[in-house]
Amino acid sequence: MAGCEYRPYGLLAELTYRCPLHCPYCSNPIRYPIGSELPTEVWQRVIAEASDLGVLHIGFSGGEPLLRSDLPELVNAARKAGMYSNLITSGIGITLDRALELKTAGLDNIQVSFQAEEAVLADAIAGASAHAQKLKSIEYIHQAELALSLNVVLHRGNIDRIENIVTLAETLKAERLELANTQYYGWAFKNLAGLLPSREQIESAGRIVAAAQVGLQGRMEVVYVMPDYFGDRPKPCMNGWGRRHITVNPIGETLPCPTAGAIKDLQFDNVKNQSLRWIWENSAAFNRFRGTAWMTEPCRSCEFREKDFGGCRCQATLLTGDSAATDPACSLSPYRSALEKWVGGNPESWNPGALEYRINP
Amino acid sequence: MIEPSPESPLQPNSIPGISPRARIQTDKVTGNPVLISQESVLILNATAADILALCDGKRKVCEISAKLATQYNAPVEVISTSIVTYLTKLKQLNLVSWRE
Numbered sequence: 001m002a003g004c005e006y007r008p009y010g011l012l013a014e015l016t017y018r019c020p021l022h023c024p025y026c027s028n029p030i031r032y033p034i035g036s037e038l039p040t041e042v043w044q045r046v047i048a049e050a051s052d053l054g055v056l057h058i059g060f061s062g063g064e065p066l067l068r069s070d071l072p073e074l075v076n077a078a079r080k081a082g083m084y085s086n087l088i089t090s091g092i093g094i095t096l097d098r099a100l101e102l103k104t105a106g107l108d109n110i111q112v113s114f115q116a117e118e119a120v121l122a123d124a125i126a127g128a129s130a131h132a133q134k135l136k137s138i139e140y141i142h143q144a145e146l147a148l149s150l151n152v153v154l155h156r157g158n159i160d161r162i163e164n165i166v167t168l169a170e171t172l173k174a175e176r177l178e179l180a181n182t183q184y185y186g187w188a189f190k191n192l193a194g195l196l197p198s199r200e201q202i203e204s205a206g207r208i209v210a211a212a213q214v215g216l217q218g219r220m221e222v223v224y225v226m227p228d229y230f231g232d233r234p235k236p237c238m239n240g241w242g243r244r245h246i247t248v249n250p251i252g253e254t255l256p257c258p259t260a261g262a263i264k265d266l267q268f269d270n271v272k273n274q275s276l277r278w279i280w281e282n283s284a285a286f287n288r289f290r291g292t293a294w295m296t297e298p299c300r301s302c303e304f305r306e307k308d309f310g311g312c313r314c315q316a317t318l319l320t321g322d323s324a325a326t327d328p329a330c331s332l333s334p335y336r337s338a339l340e341k342w343v344g345g346n347p348e349s350w351n352p353g354a355l356e357y358r359i360n361p
Numbered sequence: 362m363i364e365p366s367p368e369s370p371l372q373p374n375s376i377p378g379i380s381p382r383a384r385i386q387t388d389k390v391t392g393n394p395v396l397i398s399q400e401s402v403l404i405l406n407a408t409a410a411d412i413l414a415l416c417d418g419k420r421k422v423c424e425i426s427a428k429l430a431t432q433y434n435a436p437v438e439v440i441s442t443s444i445v446t447y448l449t450k451l452k453q454l455n456l457v458s459w460r461e
Contacts, residue, residue, distance in 0.1 A: 007390065009402065010400075051389065052389070054388075054389060054390040056386065056388065056395070056397055056402055057397070057399075057400065057402075082386055082387070082389065084384070084386065084397045084398070084399070086399050108382070108384065108399075109382055109398075109399050111399070145381065147380075147381045147382035149382075149399055175380065175381070175382045175455060176382065176399060176455070217453050218452050218453050218455060219455065220455065221454070221455045
């Protein structure tokens with residue numbers, strides 16, 4: 001644990017699982033952990049402790065974090081602790097007063113999700129009438145002079161619209177656009193068959209994004225997250241387990257990654273009972289996949305083992321049942337065939353009615 | 362299709378400022394100044410920190426160059442070239458902008 005090998009830079013503060021949207025790709029757990037949401041004073045303590053551990057970025061997320069009336073107090077705690085704060089929101093619930101209040105509290109950036117570039121499709125994906133309210137929220141965000149990012153989760157139903165989505169982000173004067181292919185955890189894994197795009201769709205989208213990144217350089221940062229089902233090498237998930245990131249969920253459970261609840265043999269310590277530093281240094285869940293000693297073959301002797309850290313533990317669990325297996329997104333994985341059945345075929349046409357939409361706890 | 366759009370290059374009279382989505386912060390662990398934005402942390406060396414401290418949205422590039430040339434006891438042309446190179450790089454990352 002010595003030195004900078006294990007230093008958290010980011011804290012994801014999931015303030016609530018409640019959300020006005022019902023996106024079928026939500027990364028929230030399908031079975032929500034049971035317990036009451038953390039009170040303001042515990043979050044304030046966690047924020048101060050995170051800063052002392054070296055955290056520089058805090059993301060306020062959920063669910064919909066605007067449903068917490070104490071959000072400005074928590075933003076202010078982050079500002080006082082010297083952290084860069086980002087509000088990850090659906091945009092539903094932003095008024096001009098709320099935007100000004102968050103700006104005054106010290107919020108650095110607000111990231112609004114969009115589901116598509118136009119209302120009919122966007123609302124069908126969100127399972128809620130949301131698109132028009134989101135557009136209105138952007139006006140308030142600009143009036144409050146908050147820096148704006150947009151993020152759009154990509155899947156079979158909207159990936160062919162990617163050029164229009166980029167145009168929307170330009171029109172809305174976003175400083176940053178994150179186009180992230182769905183990561184198949186939580187609700188998204190449940191809906192994998194209905195969401196996964198075809199290889200042709202992925203390749204076409206990649207070409208359009210590459211052109212946009214050149215054309216918009218200096219005006220809007222365009223970030224593209226590839227779907228790792230289609231690659232040869234796994235992603236260096238979380239930049240290594242328990243190495244750079246901490247997630248605290250709405251009831252105070254503290255996780256090395258937001259979806260680690262998918263790994264059933266892990267027990268998560270709670271900030272109600274322990275300090276964040278104690279958890280970072282001692283929690284069995286954080287120590288479980290640190291270093292390389294936990295690895296199985298082919299990772300254990302692989303030259304890339306300290307570059308990609310064996311890939312994603314949640315994905316390995318979901319696709320192989322073994323949390324210590326090589327991520328099947330790696331072409332060297334003996335379980336690679338578990339992916340081939342998804343990426344090899346021709347997906348059915350887009351049918352949002354067949355998806356299972358996220359429900360609230 | 363999105364066409365590349367030419368942005369006006371940095372001129373001696375341009376007035377640079379840090380983008381509203383970024384700010385300078387001291388890293389508590391290392392003591393280093395960092396330029397921090399969403400999902401990015403750039404560690405600033407002493408020169409970079411000196412340049413950005415003067416990019417306050419009020420000073421012109423020529424004024425910043427003159428001030429640092431005096432501070433470093435170096436030719437203003439050399440300082441000016443370094444500033445233009447550095448700020449142009451940060452502009453590509455959408456971390457600074459300037460007005461004429």
